[in-house]
Amino acid sequence: MSTTRVFVARLAGCTVFDPAGDRVGKVRDVLVVYRKNDPPRVVGLVVEIPGKRRVFVSIGRVTSISAGQVITTGLINVRRFQQRGGEVRVIAEMLGRKVIFHDGSGEATIEDVAIESQGPGDWSVNQYFVRRPKTSASPFARGITTFASWREIREKDDDGEAQSAERLIATYTDLKPADLANTMLDLPGERLLEVAGELSDDRLADALEEMPETSQIQILASLSDKRAADVLDHMQPDDAADLIGQMSEERGEQLLDLMEPEEAEDVRLLLSFAPDTAGGLMTTEPIILSADSTVAEALALVRKAELAPALGAAVCITLPPYEPPTGRYLGIVHFQKMLRYPPHERLGTIMDQSLEPLTTDSSAARVARTLASYDLVSVPVVDDNHRLVGMVTIDDVLDFLLPDDWRTQESDIPVRRSTSRFHHTPRNTNGTPREGR
Structure with missing residues (x-):
């Protein structure tokens, strides 16, 4: 049996199922429309389906809503969601708005909204969970919370947007x-x-x-x-x-x-x-160590949470200095190989010297071929003096190969045919435009 009342903030991230129990997606928001003499009416849900696409699910297609899951009829239009005039998203636009009590007792901020079922496919806003301003100067003090019906409050003309955004970010x-x-x-x-x-x-x-x-x-x-x-x-x-x-x-x-x-x-x-070269595609922050460093030292750097997975797939070995541009590039040690050796093993004894690094002027096509040919997710880049200056990762190459709008395309994505993902003018290291382009 369907829950008759549920708070919207608790719905965010809840799984949506079809009648057979198969997962459809996740709830990202609830869409309502305001009415003159009645509480705001729920018109549907914004649901994220596989592929990161957000679609509209009409409330008429929803058979059950609870704080843990949503059940639908299974009939969903997979066209990308577009908000229409008059529609308001509860999480994105209502939470954090300032309201005023009709009884003159002051103002408050909306922290959550409860929706209630009036019958099959008929849901409307039932209550607001609001917080009044704090009355103490203490940084640890918080305002009193209370419930209010839609009849007891009205929204302020100035919505307190900074605070609203802060609440939304939470x-x-x-x-x-x-x-x-x-x-x-x-x-x-x-x-x-x-x-x-x-x-x-x-x-x-x-x-x-x-x-x-x-x-x-x-x-x-x-x-x-x-x-x-x-x-x-x-x-x-x-x-x-x-x-x-x-x-x-x-x-x-x-x-x-x-x-x-x-x-x-x-x-x-x-x-x-140039943007279509290894130098233009690379990142300048690979993991770099000396040949005398140990497997334990390398793994300690690889496991850092802030490190991109592709950069953590290998460690570059160079002569000093160990910041790009480094001393002479010596070789690379792949993460998987490090796992096969004891913590005290020196990296110099297990590094791969057979993989030829790319040069800064290597074409993007050569970068892609190198990654594909050797089943790599990253490849080192050196300058004319064989000093390590960076590393190209698989995500850099994919960003280059895919069209500029690949993040928002709904259909199958073709490989781009143009020679450049970027439009910037190559510059000298002092920032001035470089001649010849």
Whole structure:
């Protein structure tokens, strides 16, 4: 039997099943429309189905809703969800809004919304769970919470958007970067920018790396120069270079000047290479150790949570110094091989010297062939003096091969035929445009 009342925030992430018990997707939001003399009516759910696509499921197709699962008739239109005029998403747009009590007792902030079933396919907003402003100056104090019916309150004209965005971000805590990016891109334009403004620098950087370039530029343009530079500092150097390469030369130089010197130096280096070469595709932050380092030392670096899986697949061995550009490149030790040896084994005795590194001017086609031919997820890149300058990973190559809008395409994705994913002008290491392009 269906639950007659459920709080929307508890529905977020709940699994949606068809009548046979097969998993359809996950609930991401509840869609309502306001009415003049009646409580807001639920019109459907926003459900994320396999492939990260978000679709609309009419409330008429829902046979049961509870805090743990949702059962549907199994008939779902898989067209990508598009919000219509008059529709409001509870999680994305209502949570965090300021409301005023009709009895004059003050204002409060919506923290959750309860919806109630009036019959098959008929759900409406029943109650609001709200928090009043705190009355103590103590940083640990919190306002009193209470329930209010839709008749007892009205929404303020100024919605308190910063606080609203803060509340919304709380529901995104456990999302992976790619899911966070997709969730943000589903928000209305102004709401998207408000949420971006409230996210921490590192969290926003992670999300930006998973977004199309047009969305990256839109969000970065809404930030102050200082905040934009801080976010770029937290991005992978190759992703930051791609993004700066889409901007005007003047804007790019302003941000590079505001970035941390070491981060800016890496980005300038990447911008100096043609975009369809190994130098333009690589990241400048591989794991680098000496031949005398041990398997235990290498595994300690590989297991760092913030390290991208593709970069953790191998350790590069060089002569000192051990920051790109390093001393002479010696070889590579694959993660799987390290697992076969005792912790005290020296890396120099087990490194692979047969894999020829790529040079910075190696074509993107050669990079792809090398990864495919040797079943690799990463390959080292050296300069003319055989010094290690970076590593190209499989995700860099896929980003290059796929069309610019692959993240938002609904159909099968063709391999791109163009020769360049990027549109930036290659620059010298001092930031000036490079001649010849």
